[in-house]
Amino acid sequence: MSKRVVIDPITRIEGHLRIEVEIDENNVVQKAYSSSTLWRGIELILKGRDPRDAGLMAQRICGVCTYSHYKAGVEAVEDALGVTPPLNAKLVRSLLNESLYMHDHVVHFYHLHGLDWVDIVSALSADPAKASKEAFKYTDSPIATGEDELKAVQERVKGFTKKGSLGPFANAYWGNKTYKFTPEQNLIALSHYLKALEVQRTAAQMFAIFGAKQPHPQSLVVGGITSVRDMLSPARLIEWKTKYEIVKDFINRAYYADIVMAAAAYGTEESVLGGMGVKNLLCGDSFLLSRNKNLFQSGIIKNGDLSKVYEIEDEKIEEDVTHSWYEGSNSLQPYDGVTEPKYTGFVNGDTVNGSAKIINEKDKYSWVKSPRYDGESYEVGPLAQMVVNYARGNKPVVDAVNDFLKRTGLPVGALFTTLGRTAARMLQTKVISDNAITTFNSLVENIKSDDSTYTKFEIDKDKVYKGRFIGEVPRGTLSHWVKIKDGVIENYQAVVPTTWNAGPMDANGKVGPYESSLVGLKLEDPTKPLEVLRVIHSFDPCMSCSVHVMDVKGKELGEFKVGTMNSSASC
């Protein structure tokens, strides 16, 4: 019998991802392969365009972490042209970023990742009265868990199941033994799933106040922001604050509480206590709170050793295409990378579910490249940012992490797991939502004496410009690199978070975070591999972000000297 498991499509993510694993006779994963199955070529399309279009076009890389690539594109061009936006513009951009995280992470946990933890069918047999009491175990002030509310939720879901038509919940993994919540806990989480649909709408509105719309905002320009009328309107400011309080409230009373509940229920579940084969972590800094102060700092942790945090040296970053569908096999620095697609496809093979097209791991097998730092694989994302900042002694992070560990009784080491990765995303969201008000207050204070939102600039067609953005976005560290010549974009490239995490193995056989995280995982039923989904979803994959082509002419970007890279990339 075949020992190959193919999962394609991985659903509840952005984009197109295939995961394959090989299992032994005990259904334990021995090897794993990660493949992205879509290529779009957006960086090539950017060439020859007006640099001021870079942000709006790059934004279309991803509609989930929408804004991330917009801001990155605009700020890369600003860096190239030497334009510094006014403080108001920087603070509004930071407010938008905070609003984005508060939206994106909530949607990820409840609507994308949640169904890996929550068995909806089990919730039907819960006792709403008991569940309502249970909710107080995880927070002093639960939300949407009144007995009447839980009963209504239960009734609503019963409607789905009545005729066997479960719609989006059909044919899933309900009843799998690695679902650890009691029926009552499942009902609490299910109620929050529905409540979160409402709250995320509010979070999107909060974003749109200064961003024009969400997804795909349209209020940033090279030199500043355009939503000056919204920024100067007291009504708009207070509208933001009101919505912010609603979303923050949900984060503290539901998201935080549900992760505490998950830690209690899943604290002994083996399949979520591994999931971290790469213990090297890399992150950027982010969230301007006031003129010179960021909420989080950048840095590197090697091999899980929290006693030392290293600074990032950008020249140590290389990308390998040995197993990626591009010409070449060398490990190259991003600006020397190659462009030419070389698709080799899949081969016929057997799987536990029957014959299929499968990855030939000896050949190329993904549109994602494999970034390496100093020859090693690194994980990026909320976990990396929390751990690096914990090790750096960043007070808001240290306090949040310690409180959480105390509350759950988990050791620090528990962070280096699938459960820990999911918890770190929540802790990041909590710290951001607790501190976003500082950005807001700085803005209000500054507006009193300064209403500027835009810095004028000229593009000299006879000059050559080069610049980059490096910073942290919801899925990890992101960088955009641009070269401008004859007044148009000559070169453009993006190095994104999911690439760091999802890349295939390199020339030396070193595997990346996705592939190594699955090794050792035991599957209850290999034909229905819920455990794999849970581990992969904990990274919050964003495939359309991760598939990028470095330019052939990128060599000219080789002159870049970034000095200390202040942040690492993710999306």
Place this chain on the structure above:
Amino acid sequence: MSGFESLYTKATERLETLSKMQAHKDIPIEAVLEQNGIERRDFLKWSAGIAAMLALPSQFTPLIADATALANRIPLVWLHLAECTGCSESLVRTDAPTIDTLIFDYVSLEYHETLMAASGWQAEENLEHAIQEYAGSYVLLVEGGVPTAMNGQFLTLGAQARTGVEVLEHAASSAAAIFSIGTCASFGGIQAAAPNPTDAKGVDKIITQPVINIPGCPPSSKNIVGTLVYFILFGTLPAIDVYSRPKWAYSNRIHDLCERRGHFDAGEFVESFGDEGAKQGWCLYKQGCKGPYTFNNCSTERFNQHTNWPVGAGHGCMGCSEPDFWDTMGPLEKPIDSHLFKGLNSTVDKIGSTILTATVAGIGVHAVASIFANKNSQENEDV
């Protein structure tokens, strides 16, 4: 029979047929409304709003309500091709007070990769099941362009690694109606911008059945839901323009109903982002606003429950619901500079001088824009 009577009869008959069909979910709309604390009165108000949006007489309001109650007879299949998931995200943001969302999970959502619990083989089974079981009755919604270069292999889906083209053709073959959601599915979108490395195309260039385009990057959820309700109500597709966009949503120019239109007519323009004009909310034409060339309802419907929209936030419209806008409307923050519009920008510069010139220029913009909008295919003139 008058036009109104004929339309009304058609809708009534359609609903009668639908009500006899078996429901995919055995839960009456009244129960769903009640569970969610929504009163019948509010529901009817919402229905009236939809009727107005679809430009239907108010007598249709109860029919809209009935059609919505029958929405569970319509299974939906949503495909993701070469896309960014922004259109799905837009749908998820759909209207407060949650009623559109209610409709969304009330209809039978058989396949949607971003929202569905099942993955891999189980997900593919769901898709196949919907195509077989509901052949001829499901609505296919497609998000994303279709890469056609390299035999379509720039996108593969599922364990058998079928190309996007194959999956689309298969799912389209038994669909009752096909909607292209967003500019990518409608016209190819960002990946189809020059030099279009994957030769990405809109859905209607791949399949032969009629396709309704609901462009926008992303389109507002109102335009998606409204088009769906129209189909449920009449069992036919709505009236469309030359680009297969429903007229009820895309027949007005952004510019014509723009809140800053008065400033255009008065010759008051933002000369530089962040200037006094920007603070006063003056016209963004000189900052590259493509409102005069763009057909959509953003200026009246706005986004995120009416929170804001690009022009409101001081950035011009970029023309995102027009075909090939990345190539024809760029640079996005500069007025269009092509032979089609020669002379127009210098005319705009003179506008401030007299009201008379302003009027003439106004007419000029619209006359030229009409030619632009009605031109079936445009060459990529400037990149």
